[in-house]
Every structure is written in C-alpha cells, then in structure tokens.
Amino acid sequence: MVAAGLLGAVAGVVAMTGTAWSVALPGLLPLTGLEFDVDPLSGVFLAVGGAVAVAAGIFAVGATRHGLDRPGVQAALPAFIGSLLLVPAAGSIGTLLWCWELMALTSLVLVVAEHRERPAVASAGLWYAVMTHVGFVAIMVGMLVAAGPAEDGSFVAVRAGAADLSPAAASLAFLVCLAGFGSKAGMVPLHPWLPRAHPEAPSHVSALMSAAMVNLGVYGVVRVGIDLLGGGPSWWWVTVLVLGAVSAVYGILQAAVGSDLKRLLGYSTTENMGLVLVAVGACGMFAAGGDRALAGLALTAALLHLMTHAAFKTVLFLSAGSVLHATGSRDLDALGGLRSRMPVTTAAFGVGALSASALPPGAAFVSEWLLLQALIHGLPAPGVVPAVVLPLGVAAIALTAGLAVATFVKAFGIGFLGRPRSGAAAAATESGPAMLAGIGLAALACVALAVGPTVVLPTLADIAGGLVHAAPAVTGTVAIELVGVTGVLSPLLLVAASAVGTASVVGGVRLLARRRDRRRARLWDCGAGPLSARMEYTATSFAEPLQRVFDGVLASEQDVDVSHHRESRYLVAAVSYRRALPDRVERRLYTPLLHAMTTWGRVGRGLATGSVHRYLGYGFVTLCGLLALLVVTR
Amino acid sequence: MDPAAMSPPAVALLDVAAGALLLTAVLVVWRRDLPTILRIFTAHGIALGALVGVLAWAQRSVELGLVAVGVLAVRGGLLPWLLRRALARVGPARREPRPVVGVAASLLAVAALVMLAFAVAVPVVELGGSAATRAVPVAVAVVLIGLLVLVTRRHTISQLVGFLLVDNGITAAGFLTTAGIGLVVEVGVALDVLLVVLVLQVLAGRIRDTFGEVDLGELRELRDR
Known part of the structure; x- marks a missing residue:
C-alpha cells in the first residue's frame, strides 16, 4: 500500500511537471478496453492521492498490529488505493467509469x-451504497451525453467532439455530471452519505476517503466542465459557485455544533470541498466572462486548497483514529486531558486544527487568501449576476473561516486539553510508533505547505493556466x-512573524509572572467542593451560543427536564438536558423521497401475485407492445 | 444460388407449406381436447419439415435435404411421440381445464397477432423480395401464437406445445431468411429442444405427483410476501 502510494505520488509529481504519458490496453476489458492518459491535471490528483495513501498506509501497519483490521479490510485497502490512483489517470470514459x-x-x-x-455502520453503508451508485449512474449518463458526437470514448475524441454538441445537450451533460461528481465531493444537498460513512469507516480509511476520494469529485467537475466541454456558459459556473458556498457554510455549521469528533471532521470535508467548488465555479465564471488571468488564479486556489485540505484532513482523521484506538470513544464530551497522555497525537492534531482553521500560520490560509483575492478582484466584472454572487461568495468564505476557527478550537480544546471527562480518557495511552509515524508524516506535509507553498504554487499555477489558456x-x-x-x-x-509574536507574548507573560511573588493556593471554586x-x-x-445564533438554520431539538424534590418544588433534584441536531436538508429532502420510494415499492409488489400465467403474460404483452411501437414509429 | 430465382411450382409449394404451418398453429389455439391438439401439432411439425424440404428442392441442396429429413423426424415424429407418452402418463384428464382466456377471445387475439406479425415483418419482406422472405411473417406469427398458448393455457402438455410452437416458428424463420443454417447448428438446436422437452416432461410428472393435477395455476409460491 505504501509502495503503491509512493509510486502514485511520484508519478503524479512527474506528470505535474509536464511529462504526460499514456497507456492503452484495448484487450484487457470487454467493450471499452482500458486507456490511461496522465496529463498535469491528473498529476495533481495522483500526487495528492498517493501522498495520502503513504501516510494512511503507514498508519494502517500500526492499526493492523493492534488487531484493529480484519482480513477483509486488509484485502480491500490496496484495491481501494489502486482504484483511487487509477481514476485520475483514466484516459477514456469507459476506463473512468470502470475505475x-x-x-x-x-x-x-x-x-x-x-x-x-x-x-450504525450498516445504515451508513446502505446510505453510501445507494448514493454512490446513483451518482455513478448520473456520471455515466452525463458522460455518454457528452460523448455523443465523439468518434470513440477517449478524452481526446470527446474534447474534439464537444464543439459539435448542442448547447442544451452540453448543459444536460454538465449538470448531470455535476450531480454525480458533486455527490462524491459531499456537495449540499447530495451530502448525507458523507457525515455517516466517513466516521463509521476505520480511521485510516476515513482519511483516505476524506482526503483523497472526495477530491476526485472535484476532479470530475474540472475535467468534464473545463477540460472536455471547454468551459461553457456562465450560469453553469454560477450554479457550481452557489452550491459550493452553500456546502461550505452548511458543512462548517454542522461541524461547529456537532460533538462527534469524526462526524465533525466529515462535515468539515463538506465545507472544504464547498470552498474548492466556489473556487472552481469562480474560475469557470471568469473564463466565461473572458477574464483568463483571474480564472487561472481561482483554479490555482482550488488546486492548492485541495492539496492543503488533503494534508490536514489526513492528520486530523489519523489523529482521531489514534484517539479512538486509545479511548474507544469519538464523543468529544467524553474526551479531554489527552495532552499529557498522548503528546504526539495531541501535537499533530494541533497542527492539523491550526491548518484547518485558515488562520495565518496555517496551511489553509494561503489557499483561502488566493481564493479571496480572485473573488475580490473579480468584483468589477460586468453583469448583474457576478455583482450579486461574488460579494455573497466573499461573505460565505469569511463566515466559513470564522466558524472553522470556532469548530477547531472546540475540537482541540475540548478533545485534548483540560481534564479527562471519562475513565477511558483518563487511562489513554499513546499509540504505537507506526501509527504515530503515519500521523507525523502528514503533519510534516501540513507544516511544509504552511511554510513553503511557493514550492508547489508555480507548478499548480502552470497547470491551472494551461487549462484555462x-x-x-x-x-x-x-x-x-x-x-x-x-x-x-x-x-x-x-509564519516567522507569528512564531516570533507568539514567542514574545508567551515569553513576556512568563517574564512578568516571574517578577512578582507567586503564592500557591487552591483555585477558588465558589465553595461548591x-x-x-x-x-x-x-x-x-x-457550541451552545453558535447553536442559539444559527437556530433558524439548524432547527435543533432540545429538551430540558427538571425534576424537583418531593418535599419542596423549589428545590431541584436533577436537571437533564437532551439535544438532537438532525440534518435539516436530509429531513426535508430525503425523508419524503424515501417515503415515496417505499410506497412505490409497496404498490409495485402488487404486480407479483405468484401466478405463472401472469408473469408470462407480462413478458408477452411487453413484447407485443414493443413490436407495435416498432410498427407505429417506423 | 440466388434464392430469388425460384421456379413457380416451388414457390407454390412453399406457399402451401407456409400456409399449413400457420393454419395448424391457429388450430392448436382453437381446440381444447389434448389428443386432438397433439395430432394438430404433429401436422405442424410435418408442415415445417415440408417447408424445409421445398427450400432444399428449390436450391438443389443435398445437405439441406438431409436437414429437412431430420427436421421431419424430430418435429413431426419424435417430439409429438414424446408428448403423447407424457400425456398418457399424467393421467386421465384429456381436456384443457378452463383456459385463462376463452377460445373465442383467443382466436381474436390470434388474428391481431398475425396482423402484428405481418406489420412488423414488412422491412424484412422489402429487403429480400424472394418467395422465402415473403413467408417470414408466417414464422413470426407462429412464434407469437406459441407465446399466446404459453400465456393462456393451464395444462402442462399445452404449455409444452406452446413452447414447441415458439421453437418451430424460430426454426422456420431461420430457414426462410438464410440459405440453410448448417447441419451442425440445426442438430444442436434439435438436441437442445429435445432436452428441454424431456426435462419439462419430468417436471409435469412431478407437478402431478405433488398437486394431484397438472394445472400450472397451482404454482403460486413465486411472489413477494
């Protein structure tokens, strides 16, 4: 797994620098054959996927040693990593769909x-299975429509044939593909599988899914929309931008009020993919409006944010896995006090949380800064729609960044600092060296991206520029x-300035504290023991204040139960507080849909009465109907 | 040789054989007592053999002649004989128990199906223009009538007859559209059909042992609960 990941990463880096290569294996699969064609854009996703696979693979070695993995997982993991690397390398529609x-x-x-x-795993698996396959069907339909005028299914032919596609067909192809790829990227309202499936998988698998697999949804949107269909009209990209902005705000809002560590990280993935989609949408919009330089800038921001997100999400999920292994819990309300017992994991999670919160020394700051630059400089663009959408996009990113800080302060502060809130957290022990090595590698990548994004940025800018000419x-x-x-x-x-600033503040406070005489005493506890x-x-x-502020969006369900003493109703015996945060999109959109499907299924059951003659008759009547249709339409 | 260049007597014979094929198929739908149905089915097999024989004579093909003899032996002799044995074994019920669709309605349906077959086969007829291709709609009609028998009849022997009608129709279509399918293919198909009939014969016996009668309507387990 590590070797495969390394191979993928190296191949991706090589491809990013401009060395394209392709392989065609026509006989390997029936009907389509396999065709691989790696260009610089594929290279970015290969490199990211490979790098995540290296870290997750090393972590998996440790996880296996602790008996966390079953043979099934060990068998499927290399296949998953392989397919993860093959999808961006695919050079034809058939190959892409297979992979x-x-x-x-x-x-x-x-x-x-x-x-x-x-x-809960079975339910999450069901959601994931259904949504990923509906998404697959959408992608297949969209790509087949896009390939209508092309000679064969290879991307070269589709690109050449896209000019002959009617605007309506191109729009249909793009929108259907956007739905399919967007659901893989966790785009609202096609996201409900993500916060279920990502937390329930083993942690290194969560890291692979959340840091590498979701990227491929964005890859699909960029590949189909910008590369194969060659841009398209502005409203496509306004749609992408708006959906991205909604995903970003909704995702981080759910993460901010959640208390399940891995579910929180899953929602954060929805948020970050939303930001990337905002960038991709802005890129398409600028390109459609003729502003190529800004389009290139927005796409560069998208690619950099993908990379950054992959790095910090790997750290965060692997650290969460280490915590889960040590304490057996993902509930933040049962954690805490891990700093002294799990110092390495805590430090790594801290690095990841800093990167994720888009504050200056963190890695995500650079990519979000680039994105904001693109959006702000695009404001003078002509037209009513950009004039409305771009400021709203800027506002959404700002709100997202603020909520992300709150979210990760909560995740780090409540989860790792303070006193342990449960016996399991108090008895936690640090994970083994292999697991820590995996986490550390990813944390190093975070730091590297924070300090030296200029190492990769010119290459990414080259790639983005090449795509939008x-x-x-x-x-x-x-x-x-x-x-x-x-x-x-x-x-x-x-980074240097914030390091010096932090050091001087901390040093100053220490210095001031040392000058005065210190007196050791028990902390005042209001006399309550x-x-x-x-x-x-x-x-x-x-999260309660946030929940209060955004209650109109979140629609939380709370229940406060006060029981009194028997002697006096002025004396409170116990207070119990329950809170549920149902996903509102899911409840409003999916519950009626599922209900309708169930009813439809029950009605359909009436067709099968058990009579052999009736079953034969269905076939016969259908055949006759088809023949009659043939006669009439010919 | 060019099949379009068929001599007038051969064309007349071909038309007679095709007509007999269609007529016997319609008669199967009309009758309800099983021994008569089997006699009509025998005639149907002979008509099919004759059809292939006429084609062989028109094309002066010895191989096709051999195939015609084989078709005649299997479809006009062996299969009806097997069906008669099966009928003797499944018991005294010699009449089709009330069909799913009444005889009059079935005959009307047959008329509609024949028209449908002729309408569907128009492109094929326009393609060739020879006497053999002009007879293709008859083969399609026989297939559809066989399916109708499968859907509307309850007795297992009637079901078998319906299945064999479908197969006979397919065979006829094959011979009429191509200049002979080839001995190996035809022998293979005949063996397959034989096997199916033997299996279904056993199945009919088992149905009778289990339910005491041979009505397919008894099989109602295959459904959602």
Missing part, C-alpha cells in the same frame, strides 16, 4: 468493515506574487 465503480465498491467494503461492532497566475519563490492583479503574500515571513471534570466546558456547551 470509479471499483473505487465505490472497494470503499463500500471498507466502510462496512466494522458492522459487527456498531449497528492563460499565463500562470502566481509567481515567486519566497513571496507569492499574483500576476495580472496586485497582491503579494509571503507565507514564510508570516473540589473542581471536577463535570464543571468543565463540554463540546455541547461550547
């Missing part, structure tokens, strides 16, 4: 791996300089 389906099936096997332990939008070796619009940022300087873990902030209480 996509292989990826869906192997990941499904991995998601349901622990179905004996928890009943523009000059690279970003240059610079130490400082990032935007081309075409004004904007300079030096990540290295920023010794402080205990029950008095700490929990994830639920931390």
Whole structure:
C-alpha cells in the first residue's frame, strides 16, 4: 500500500511537471478496453492521492498490529488505493467509469468493515451504497451525453467532439455530471452519505476517503466542465459557485455544533470541498466572462486548497483514529486531558486544527487568501449576476473561516486539553510508533505547505493556466506574487512573524509572572467542593451560543427536564438536558423521497401475485407492445 | 444460388407449406381436447419439415435435404411421440381445464397477432423480395401464437406445445431468411429442444405427483410476501 502510494505520488509529481504519458490496453476489458492518459491535471490528483495513501498506509501497519483490521479490510485497502490512483489517470470514459465503480465498491467494503461492532455502520453503508451508485449512474449518463458526437470514448475524441454538441445537450451533460461528481465531493444537498460513512469507516480509511476520494469529485467537475466541454456558459459556473458556498457554510455549521469528533471532521470535508467548488465555479465564471488571468488564479486556489485540505484532513482523521484506538470513544464530551497522555497525537492534531482553521500560520490560509483575492478582484466584472454572487461568495468564505476557527478550537480544546471527562480518557495511552509515524508524516506535509507553498504554487499555477489558456497566475519563490492583479503574500515571513509574536507574548507573560511573588493556593471554586471534570466546558456547551445564533438554520431539538424534590418544588433534584441536531436538508429532502420510494415499492409488489400465467403474460404483452411501437414509429 | 430465382411450382409449394404451418398453429389455439391438439401439432411439425424440404428442392441442396429429413423426424415424429407418452402418463384428464382466456377471445387475439406479425415483418419482406422472405411473417406469427398458448393455457402438455410452437416458428424463420443454417447448428438446436422437452416432461410428472393435477395455476409460491 505504501509502495503503491509512493509510486502514485511520484508519478503524479512527474506528470505535474509536464511529462504526460499514456497507456492503452484495448484487450484487457470487454467493450471499452482500458486507456490511461496522465496529463498535469491528473498529476495533481495522483500526487495528492498517493501522498495520502503513504501516510494512511503507514498508519494502517500500526492499526493492523493492534488487531484493529480484519482480513477483509486488509484485502480491500490496496484495491481501494489502486482504484483511487487509477481514476485520475483514466484516459477514456469507459476506463473512468470502470475505475470509479471499483473505487465505490472497494470503499463500500471498507466502510462496512466494522458492522459487527456498531449497528450504525450498516445504515451508513446502505446510505453510501445507494448514493454512490446513483451518482455513478448520473456520471455515466452525463458522460455518454457528452460523448455523443465523439468518434470513440477517449478524452481526446470527446474534447474534439464537444464543439459539435448542442448547447442544451452540453448543459444536460454538465449538470448531470455535476450531480454525480458533486455527490462524491459531499456537495449540499447530495451530502448525507458523507457525515455517516466517513466516521463509521476505520480511521485510516476515513482519511483516505476524506482526503483523497472526495477530491476526485472535484476532479470530475474540472475535467468534464473545463477540460472536455471547454468551459461553457456562465450560469453553469454560477450554479457550481452557489452550491459550493452553500456546502461550505452548511458543512462548517454542522461541524461547529456537532460533538462527534469524526462526524465533525466529515462535515468539515463538506465545507472544504464547498470552498474548492466556489473556487472552481469562480474560475469557470471568469473564463466565461473572458477574464483568463483571474480564472487561472481561482483554479490555482482550488488546486492548492485541495492539496492543503488533503494534508490536514489526513492528520486530523489519523489523529482521531489514534484517539479512538486509545479511548474507544469519538464523543468529544467524553474526551479531554489527552495532552499529557498522548503528546504526539495531541501535537499533530494541533497542527492539523491550526491548518484547518485558515488562520495565518496555517496551511489553509494561503489557499483561502488566493481564493479571496480572485473573488475580490473579480468584483468589477460586468453583469448583474457576478455583482450579486461574488460579494455573497466573499461573505460565505469569511463566515466559513470564522466558524472553522470556532469548530477547531472546540475540537482541540475540548478533545485534548483540560481534564479527562471519562475513565477511558483518563487511562489513554499513546499509540504505537507506526501509527504515530503515519500521523507525523502528514503533519510534516501540513507544516511544509504552511511554510513553503511557493514550492508547489508555480507548478499548480502552470497547470491551472494551461487549462484555462492563460499565463500562470502566481509567481515567486519566497513571496507569492499574483500576476495580472496586485497582491503579494509571503507565507514564510508570516509564519516567522507569528512564531516570533507568539514567542514574545508567551515569553513576556512568563517574564512578568516571574517578577512578582507567586503564592500557591487552591483555585477558588465558589465553595461548591473540589473542581471536577463535570464543571468543565463540554463540546455541547461550547457550541451552545453558535447553536442559539444559527437556530433558524439548524432547527435543533432540545429538551430540558427538571425534576424537583418531593418535599419542596423549589428545590431541584436533577436537571437533564437532551439535544438532537438532525440534518435539516436530509429531513426535508430525503425523508419524503424515501417515503415515496417505499410506497412505490409497496404498490409495485402488487404486480407479483405468484401466478405463472401472469408473469408470462407480462413478458408477452411487453413484447407485443414493443413490436407495435416498432410498427407505429417506423 | 440466388434464392430469388425460384421456379413457380416451388414457390407454390412453399406457399402451401407456409400456409399449413400457420393454419395448424391457429388450430392448436382453437381446440381444447389434448389428443386432438397433439395430432394438430404433429401436422405442424410435418408442415415445417415440408417447408424445409421445398427450400432444399428449390436450391438443389443435398445437405439441406438431409436437414429437412431430420427436421421431419424430430418435429413431426419424435417430439409429438414424446408428448403423447407424457400425456398418457399424467393421467386421465384429456381436456384443457378452463383456459385463462376463452377460445373465442383467443382466436381474436390470434388474428391481431398475425396482423402484428405481418406489420412488423414488412422491412424484412422489402429487403429480400424472394418467395422465402415473403413467408417470414408466417414464422413470426407462429412464434407469437406459441407465446399466446404459453400465456393462456393451464395444462402442462399445452404449455409444452406452446413452447414447441415458439421453437418451430424460430426454426422456420431461420430457414426462410438464410440459405440453410448448417447441419451442425440445426442438430444442436434439435438436441437442445429435445432436452428441454424431456426435462419439462419430468417436471409435469412431478407437478402431478405433488398437486394431484397438472394445472400450472397451482404454482403460486413465486411472489413477494
């Protein structure tokens, strides 16, 4: 697995620098054959997927040693990694669909791996199986429509034939593909499988799914929309941008109020893919409006954010796996106090959380800064729609960034700092060296992307520029300089400045503290007895203000039960508080849909009465009907 | 040789054989007592053999002549004999128990099916223009009538007859559209059909042992609960 990941990463890096290669194996599969064609865009996704696979593979070695993996997982994991690397390398529609389906099936096997332990796994597996296959059908339909005028299914032919596609057919192909790929990327409202399946899978599988697999949804949108169909009208991309913005805000909002660590990370994936889709949508919109330089900048931001997200999401999910292994719990309200018992995991999660919260020394800051630059510089663009959508996009990104900070402060502060809130958390022990090595590798990647994004940025800008036929939008070796619009940022300087700033503040406070005489005394506890873990902030209480503010969107269900003493109703015996946060999109959209499907199925059951003659008759009548149709329509 | 260049007497004979094929198929739908149905079915097999024989004579093909003899032996001799044995074994019920669709309605349906077959086969007829291709609609009609028998009859022997009608129709269509399918293929198909009939014969015996009668309507287990 590690070797395969390494191979993929190296192949991707090689391809990113411009060395395209292709392989055709026509006889390997019936009907379509296999055709691989790696260009720079594929290279980005190959490199990211390969790198995630290396870290997750090393982690998996440790997980296997601890007996966390079953033979089924060990068999399916390499196949999953292989398909993950083959999807972006596919050079024809048939190959892409084969690899996509292989990826869906192997990941499904991995998601349901622990179905004996928890009943929720089976339900998550069902959601994932249905949604991924409906998505597959959508992609297949969309790609077949797109390939209508092409001579064969290879991407070269489809690209050449796209000019003959009628605008209506092209729009249909794009929208159906967007639905299919978007559901893989966790785009609202096609996201409900993601916060179910990602938490229920074993943690290294969660990392692979959340950091590498969802990227391929974005890959599909870029490949089909920008590359194969050659851009298209502005409203396609406005749709992508709006859906991306909604996903980003909705995802991070759910993450901010959730208290299940892995579910929180899953919703955060929806958020980050939403941001990437905002960038992709902005790129398409600018390209359709003729502003190639800004289009290149937006796409560069999208690719960089994909990379960054892959790095920090790998760290976060693998650390969550390490915590889960040590404490047996994903519930933030039962964790805490892990800093002294699991120092390496805590440090790695801290790095990941910092990267994820889009604050200056973190890795995501650079990509979000690039995205904001693209959107802000696009504001003078002509037309009513951009004038409305772009400011809203900027606002959505700002809101997302703020909520992300709150989310990850909660995840890190409640989950790792403070006092342990349960016996399991108090007895936690650090994970083994292999697991820590996997986490550490990914954390190193986070730090590297935060300090030196300029190492990869010019290459990404080259690739993005090549796709939208523009000059690279970003240059610079130490400082990032935007081309075409004004904007300079030096990540290295920023990291150094914030490091110096933090060090001076901490040092200053220490210095001041040392000057005064310190007196050791018991912390004042209002006279209510010794402080205990029950008095700490929990994830639920931390998120309560946010939940109050956004209650109109979240529609939480709370229940406060106060029971009184028998002697006096002025004396409270116990207070119980229950809160449920149902996914509102799911409840409003999917519950009626599922209900309708069930009814339809029950009605359909009436067709099968058991009579052999009736079954024969169905076939006979259908045949006669078809023949009659043939006669009439000929 | 060119099949379009068929001599007038051969064309007349071909038309007679095709007509007999269709007529016997319609008669199967009309009658309800099983021994008569089997006699009509024998005539149907002979008509099919004759059809192939006429084609062999028109094309002066010895191989096709051999195939015609084989078809005659299997479809006009062996299969009806097997069916008669099966009928003797399944018991005294010699009449089709009330069909799913009444005889009059069935005959009307047959008329509609024949028209449908002729309408569907128009492109094929336009393609060739020879006497053999002009007879293709008859073969299609026989297939459809066989399916109708399968759908509307309850007795297992009637079901077998319906299945064999479908197969005879397919065979006829094969011979009429191509200039002979080839001995090996035809022998293979004949063996397959023979096997199917033997299996179904056993199945009919088992149905009778289990339910005491041979009505397919008794098989109602195959459904959602």
